[in-house]
Amino acid sequence: MPEIKTRQVQKGTIKSLDRVATMTCRIKNVQTRTKDLVDDPRTRSSRSPDEYASNRITGMAQDTGTDAVYAAEKTAAWSAGKIRHAVHQAQESGYVIPVRARSFVRIRRKKLAEQEQVAARQRSIRNFANGRQLARTKGKEKAIREFAKQRTVVDSRKRSMQSVRITKRAVRRTGRMAQRTARRMRDLIRSVKAMIGAISAGGILCLVIVLVCILFGAAFYFFGDDSSANYTPVSPEVEAYSAVISKYAGRYGIGEYTEIVKAVMMQESGGKGTDPMQASESGYNKKYPHSPNSIKDPEYSIQCGVQALASSLKEARCKNPMDMDRIRLALQGYNYGNGYISWAIARDGGYTVENASDFSDMQAKKHGWKSYGDKQYPAHVLRYYPYGNYNYGIGNxxxxxxxxxxxxxxxxxxxxxxxxxxxxxxxxxxxxxxxxxxxxxxxxxxxxxxxxxxxxxxxxxxxxxxxxxxxxxxxxxxxxxxxxxxxxxxxxxxxxxxxxxxxxxxxxxxxxxxxxxxxxxxxxxxxxxxxxxx
Known part of the structure; x- marks a missing residue:
């Protein structure tokens, strides 16, 4: 049997990469890069250093696995090539490959095919994982974009609501200022009406006094502060009776005191009911019983009330609508009865809070009642009188x-x-x-x-x-x-x-x-x- 000649092949060692050293080097690079990310403020808003390090180490592990598979594939391909070459050489030289050798070749090819399948599966798994990671990354970016849009919308709404609130406050302030100005203008108009009433009454001195009060009142209301104002306008219900009040005030000689009559009505009833002057118990009531609210005709109530007030003003010797000391005396007399007026003049020369309180206590005790009248009636009435708020400190x-x-x-x-x-x-x-x-x-x-x-x-x-x-x-x-x-x-x-x-x-x-x-x-x-x- 002839000697089979074989080709001399110089054996050598296939150099392989030091995987451990490479991995260590890459981890060091990741640590360095992570530290840079910690120090770089631009990366803090997007992702944390821990997340970055974790992703990088996972990626290196995947890359290492990929390199190992690639090296195994390369080695298997090299081995298969060597075997095919050796078989081809042997066949050309007439050498019949033994059965065992052919079996070895088949087994080797089968293993190589299995390795190729494993490598293919690993590539599929790796591609799938990379796809999921990419999808997650894109999902996060999309979520961030959506959050930014929503945040922008919310901020815009907040700014809009703030602008609306500021506008509402400005409107309310403007409304209050307009109401205050309108009230002061109404007060000035009432003062002018009082002056006209004084002119019609023919009182020159009264005219001068009222004119001075108008000027002072205008300055007070337009330049004074609100905390010192004590005047409260009468209600629309009282104003509705202005013509009737003027009619009977002129008839009974107190035409210049119409504002006082309105203030009394405001205190008594606010202009409501069938007895707005609460004159049912007055001696001037000749049509209805002398019991509370028995009068059923508002005009008749005004007629009786104006008569009673005119009598009190005359008894108190009031000189004009600005004679506040005697007006207080008359008002308390309207509430208690004119017997108080003569009693107060005899005791103190006029009205005081002290003698009004003492008279009330005396009458309550005399009649066996718990109380008698309103001890603060003048103050209650004068808060509705345009000139009443310039006379503080009385009776303190x-x-x-x-x-x-x-x-x-x-x-x-x-x-x-x-x-x-x-x-x-x-x-x-x-x-x-x-x-x-x-x-x-x-x-x-x-x-x-x-x-x-x-x-x-x-x-x-x-x-x-x-x-x-x-x-x-x-x-x-x-x-x-x-x-x-x-x-x-x-x-x-x-x-x-x-x-x-x-x-x-x-x-x-x-x-x-x-x-x-x-x-x-x-x-x-x-x-x-x-x-x-x-």
Whole structure:
């Protein structure tokens, strides 16, 4: 058997890559890149460094697997080529390949085919994974774009709503200013009407007085602040009776007092009902029973009411619509009856809040009633009178005289038990409320009934009757204190007098007794003042 000649092939080693070293190098690169991302602010809004590192390491692992498959495929292809070449050479030289060799070749080809299938499956899996990753990335980008659009829409809506709110506030402010201007113009028109009434009455002196008041009133309403205004316009129902009021006011000699008649009607009924002047019990009612609201004819009610008011004005000797002292006397007489007018003149020379309160108490006791009339009737009527708000501070001495009579009281049981407490409390506010009640100021709404200092402050502030510590107070003002200087008021009293430098007070619960105290004007312990409209 001839010797088979074979080709001498120089054997050598196939160099392979150091996979571990390569992987280590790539991980170091990822760490370096991750650190750069941490320091780079441009990448913080898109993705975190952890996410970047995780994605990079996963990608390197996939790349390593891919390289291994590729190397295996390459090695298998090289081996198959070598085998095919050797078989071809042997066949050309007439060498018959043994059966075992042919079996080896088939087995080798089968393994190579299986490896090719595995590699194909791995490529499919890798492509599928890459597709999913791409889809997720695109989904995230789409979601980010949608979020940005929604955020833009929301921001636009917020800006639009803010603009609408600002516009609404401006419209409301404009509306309030227009209402205030209209009210002041109505007041000026009423003043002009009063002047015309005075002219028709032929009173030169009255004309001069009314003209001065018109000028002063115009300046006050257009340049004064709202917190000091006490005038409230009468209702449309009262204004509707203007012609009837003028008719009977002229008939009974008080044509220049039509605004007073309107103010009385406003206080009595607001212009509503069949007896708008509440004149059923008046002596001038000759048609209907003398019981409340018995008159069923509004014009007849006005006729009787105007007659009664004209009688009171005459009894009080009123000179003109600006004679406020005598107008107060007449108004209280309209409420109590003209017997009060002569009594008040004999006792005090005219109207005072003190004698009005005393007369009411005296008549209530005489008749066995709980109360008699309205102790604050002039103040209640004059808030509807265009000239009534220039005459503050009348009658504020009554509450001080009541408070002075309680000096020396210890423990304050008289005051806190009156308020409704069953045991001792800090009673400074109860004392102020008790004094106000004795004068009828709580019933009239001049001073609130309060037991907590903070509640009293809130009431005065809400009614625009509040002044800071720098204010120079008047007799009867309510003074509030903040002993700790921490912005939390904790005491209250009444101002007895003020000489411009020192405030003199009467306080309850001062060392658990009622006593007089004094403080410098604007002193640090003073929190502020409530200024009642007596």
């Amino acid at each position: 001495g009554k509450i001080i005289s009541v408070a002075a009579q309680q000096i020396g009281n210890r423990g304050g049981q008289k005051f806190w038990s009156w308020y409704g407490f069953h045991g001792r409390v800090e009673w400074c506010a109860c004392f102020v409320s008790w004094c106000a009640d004795q004068c009828g100021y709580i019933q009239s709404g001049t001073i609130p009934k309060f037991a907590a200092v903070g509640n009293g402050i809130s009431w005065f502030k809400s009614h625009h009757q509040w002044q800071t510590r720098s204010y120079k107070p008047s007799v009867g003002d309510v003074i509030f204190f903040d002993w700790g200087g921490d912005g939390s008021p904790d005491h209250v009293g009444l101002v007895e007098k003020c000489d411009g430098r020192t405030v003199y007070t009467i306080e309850g619960n001062s060392s658990d007794s009622c006593r007089r105290r004094s403080y410098p004007v604007g002193g640090r312990q003073i929190y502020g003042y409530g200024v009642p409209k007596y």
